[in-house]
Amino acid sequence: MTSTTITYPNATPNIPIKKFEKANSVVYKNSKDASLFVAREIADLIKQKAAKGKNVVLGLATGSSPTKVYEYLIQFHQNEGLSFKNVITFNLDEYYPQRPDAIQSYVRFMNEHLFDHIDIKKENIHIPDGTIEEKDLSQYCADYEKNIKKSGGIDLQLLGIGRTGHVGFNEPGSSVNSLTRLIRLDKITRLDAASDFFGEENVPDRAITMGVGSILAADKIFLMAWGEGKAPIVKEALEGPILESIPATFLQHHDNCTFVLDTAAASELTRIKTPWLVEDCNWTDNLIKKAVIWLSAKVNKAILKITNEDYNEYGMGNLVAEIGTAEDINLKVFNQLQRTITGWPGGKPNFDDSERPERADPFPKRSLIFSPHPDDDVISMGGTLLRLVDQGHEVHIAYQTSGNIAVFDDEVIRFLDFAQDTVHGPEATNELSQLMQEVRTFLKQKHPGDVDTPEIQKFKGLIRKGEALSACRYCGVKEENAHFLNLPFYETGTVKKKLPTERDIQITCDLLNKIQPHQIFAAGDLSDPHGTHRVCLQLIFDSLKRLRDQSWVKDCYLWLYRGAWQEWDIADMEMAVPIGPKDLDRKRNAIFKHQSQKDSAMFPGSDAREFWQRAEQRNKETATKYDQLGLPEYEAIEGFVRYHFKKE
Incomplete structure (x- = not known):
């Protein structure tokens, strides 16, 4: 079949399909x-x-x-x-x-x-x-x-x-x-x-x-x-x-x-992904960076070693003709990448910040990390979280949902057994014993997919809350700076969630107004377009849009991190935070505090490995890619993209 170009209203412009697409x-x-x-x-x-x-x-x-x-x-x-x-x-x-x-x-x-x-x-x-x-x-x-x-x-x-x-x-x-x-x-x-x-x-x-x-x-x-x-x-x-x-x-x-x-x-x-292989391109700065990184991998050379001949061989001769020599292009991209690397995710005080991802002032900053589930913070940006705390910033963590459906049933029984053995007094013991019996009876008769009782949902939420607080204490985040939003859209007891409502936005707005952060970190892991992460991010966007006239919002940076499954493309990263061996160990220990998710998670997705294993591999692979491009060699790197709100 011969393919043709089709244009639809409001769709992104279509480049004529010349070589590759067959439908x-x-x-x-x-x-x-x-x-x-x-x-x-x-x-x-x-x-x-x-x-x-x-x-x-x-x-x-x-x-x-x-x-x-x-x-x-x-x-x-x-x-x-x-x-x-x-x-x-x-x-x-x-x-x-x-x-x-x-x-x-x-x-x-x-x-x-x-x-x-x-x-x-x-x-x-x-x-x-x-x-x-x-x-x-x-x-x-x-x-x-x-x-x-x-x-x-x-x-x-x-x-x-x-x-x-x-x-x-x-x-x-x-x-x-x-x-x-x-x-x-x-x-x-x-x-x-x-x-x-x-x-x-x-x-x-x-x-x-x-x-x-x-x-x-x-x-x-x-x-x-x-x-x-x-x-x-x-x-x-x-x-x-x-x-x-x-x-x-x-x-x-x-x-x-x-x-x-x-x-x-x-x-x-x-x-x-590589439009220069299809037809001549309009070479923007971002596209140049993307193309040079791609070419570096193709020819297996550090950026500063790429030659004019390499550009010509891989269909990018017009870029050299437009911009100048390979050396000029290489140095431009190398410097762009070098400036993304910082060990100071909250900004380095008393230093020139004109070419750094984050501002030097104010210092210390109020940093607010949004975590869709109670462990996304440490899994996705645990090394950066630790760095912010170590460098003296006021770190807050907002756990957007309870995460209660991701707790195995036997965890509830284990915690209730512990409570029964520690509670004193005949009335309390009898009440707890009755509750224990009701829970055991329900769980024994429960079929896969059955909705838990409200009490069991509450217990599962408390289990995850306790784990999150334990991780906060380990990372040095004050317990009063851990905010459990328990957004209502999530509380269905099933995989299918309710649509977000005004109540979800208001809870988010109230927290933002209370903290008035200088920087926000949020999950930008959107591989599932109907998942919890996407809803949680949209609630942040909607809340900030509503608060946009507040003076603190105008001076606030919004950084997006990725989850345990994927990382940002190097060409898109605007801040890369190196993680040394010691901090990588600390990040792993923080993830381990979420014991109900250890060894086997309720919803592991398509990757059977534990979350800490996925996160470490992802962070180490990012560091390896930077090294292969000719930049300094690090143990691991966590990457971030800054979200820029459009002016209305």
């Missing part, structure tokens, strides 16, 4: 804008069909990718009168076996996220049935295909993409001609679903899915992908060869398929 793609600034585009396309199609007196057949997906699309469709129905009476839907897949009322059921997902809020006819909804007897599955799947054809075929198919490259549940090895069938799930897919099922061991190992052939039969396809975690597989699907081991590459066969991406999911595409 159409459009990149939006964020998943919200991208979802609005997809929702509008669906709404327009529904209206066009209705005007002709025809039904429209939609192929629908589940997971985090389409949730905002469904929110917009509900808004269109409620606010703009969009009717779904002429809509017939077929969902891609369902776990097997699976009860429709189970918390992880796709039947429940679709009802909660879409069907219960629109006027679609119930008989027009089709979702694979996870309760069908196994002996009847073959016929059931064949009938599912017949029903699609009987309805006229799918007009528009929505897709997400898994880290294995699966679409629907078509795992690696699926045939291009495959139809609806029972399939065994890949280990990576089950690992990615572990948080929804409260443990990988609870994830079904099979699913019913529409096949690749079923998907390719649709008239139009939108594949949606959000976040950095999807970037590598998006690149493979769009730029790589067609392989059964990456089923999403089969979409390259389709004449009307568009990959709808946010900037994070598109970050590995050649035209985004």
